[in-house]
Amino acid sequence: MSNNKTYSFEVQCHECALIVKLPDLQENQKAQCPRCGYTLSTIHRNAVERVIAFAITALIFLLASLPFNFLSFSSNGLENHFAVISSFFVLIDNNYHILALIELLTIFAIPSVVLLSVIYLLIPLKKGLYPRHGRKILDIVFKLLPWSMVEIFLIGTLVSLIKIISMADIALGLSFYAFILFTISMTLVVLHIDKRQLYQLLAQVESAHNIEIQQSQHKIARVDPTSQALSVQKTWALLITAIILYIPANAYPIMTTHLLGQDDPSTIIGGVILLWHLGSYPIAIIIFIASVLVPVAKILVLVWLNYSVQKQSDRLSLKRVKWYRMAEFVGRWSMIDVFVVIILASLIQLGPAMSITPGVATLAFSGVVVVTMLAAMSFEPQLIWKNTNDYE
Template sequence: MLSQYRHLATDKILAFSLAGLCFLLASLPFDFMIFDLRGQFQAMSIPLSISTLVDQEYMLLAVLQILAIYVVPGCILLGLCYLAVFIRAEQYPPRGAWVKKLIFTLLPWSMAEIFFIGALISLVKMQSIADIELGMSFYAYLLFTLCLVTVLLYLDEFQLTRQLRLLGENRWQSARRIPPCRHKTVQRTWALLAASVILYIPANLFPIMTTMLLGKEDPNTILGGVVTLWRGGSYPIAVIIFVASLLIPIAKLIVLAWLNYSIQRNSPGLRTWRTRLYRITDFIGRWSMIDVFVVAILVSLVQLGNTMAVYPGPAAMAFSGVVLLTMLAANSFDARLIWNHQQDDR
């Protein structure tokens, strides 16, 4: 399926984008979760989550979180509102082609739904040891996530491009499709994959978070956390973390390495199958960020001094690097080379 026409898609995109922006703003000033351990309370809001990571000297993790769950999704919805308003008025939006390109460039880096799933996993993990109350921000962010998913359901790049072309007429400037340079693409993808493999080692050897209970530290690696959840009877959560944090990164590294090798060897076979495999790999890769968001939420939620506290471990940054580098590797890989196997590098 390359394109699908949906009735009143522009109106629905505009309506749900405006609603999503309202819910996104509403999720900022209120509490997201409230942690209650035997009368000791700790309220967590999303801005507090960011500041807590900064206080723990994990600035890059804080920046990554605020970009992935607020800035990027917000920019996507703002850009779609801008285009939809002009399209409904049957006017070509100034810099419309650039705005459309920016929206689809940012789409893979929007992780609002992943963050919300991570929040649900954190809720399940902490319910066995404390009482968790959901705040207004939690429900606002839930509605924002639903609006964002609905917008993406009605968003079709081909249909949007067609509408802009019809409105722009001679003003539309389409980017020239530059033939891919196999040599440079292969080298860049290999470099990103190599860096991902290097970071994947400390991401699994070092603790991703450390829990302090009554002054006693209990570091947990990614695999150790999965084992703990499984032994505690949280089988669905253990399976989700295992698939997202261990199975998907390894599978993505292997698949991208094989696809890149097939391009390097000019392999002509299995083109359709390789293209589908690449699209699946590119889509599921960002879901590995669930474990990182779980750590960020727990660090912000559980800060009760020596009684109980959660701190991020060095593996959190290493694993974030693995996810980001594999996403960059997937973006740098040019799927057109699967079909242009006889094209030289000139």
């Protein structure tokens, strides 16, 4: 940064704990940590107005995706329809309560809470008013964002279509197109949200809140050694749990196809091999990467990072934080296979003629994804940098 800039405030880098003085950024500018390269802030043109518009649009398309058919499945004169709302009840009626809860939370409840919260915060702030409990609600928004998985659900839907298009006739309903527009709008909301900018808006409207933000940042900068040890121990516990869950996730069937009285169980690896033999190479590669390669790689990366932090290693700090960044980003995409099972189990219920039921591996694999996400969240990347004050 050049010396002729005016530095208006300080922020702490989330990944290396460096306190960085930032200038007032202009539109389409972003600030990165000079030590680890983490993006501290990005200013989009008319960002607040765009976030409000995209959030309202996303809510409209989400509501539009609920009352109509999402997919229609027909085979040998038998037909079934899949709607987003009815799929919850289909899963519950078949005693797949946990899968119904996963679908409800990740593609409906959490995105709705995020969008409503963003609208609740930004409309008053735009008018110079302070929304009640603004900071608490904003904290909740950023904690919930990783668990909103509408784009992953959409990819899972496309994978499901490839899997069953050879078995039956598939028709796309109005809700499918509305959900695509909802996914696009939701993604635009996430891309335009800037954490630093939103907290700064809150601080501008309520000056007393600015003191609280600065205090909390400096508390984070001086992490207590006891909390460091607890973070390492918690991450180890979650990683061990993920490794244990990964064994049944691959050993048992993830779903079973019932066709004219015959059962055909399929494991994760078995499904990848079957898709490959059927010539669906892109889908087989996607499932292999999302369901096999990513979980294993994420566990190994987090094990390495946690071990290096525990041993207080000061080697390869920049590379380690980049590996952490990648592991944190890709981990949630392993939910693709879980959503594929949820969609197929909700759609293909044709009685004795044909049906699909989730296997034990579905719950185990869901546990692997959730636990590894929690492990990445519990790991403190700031601990990678032993000497947080030695950088100039």
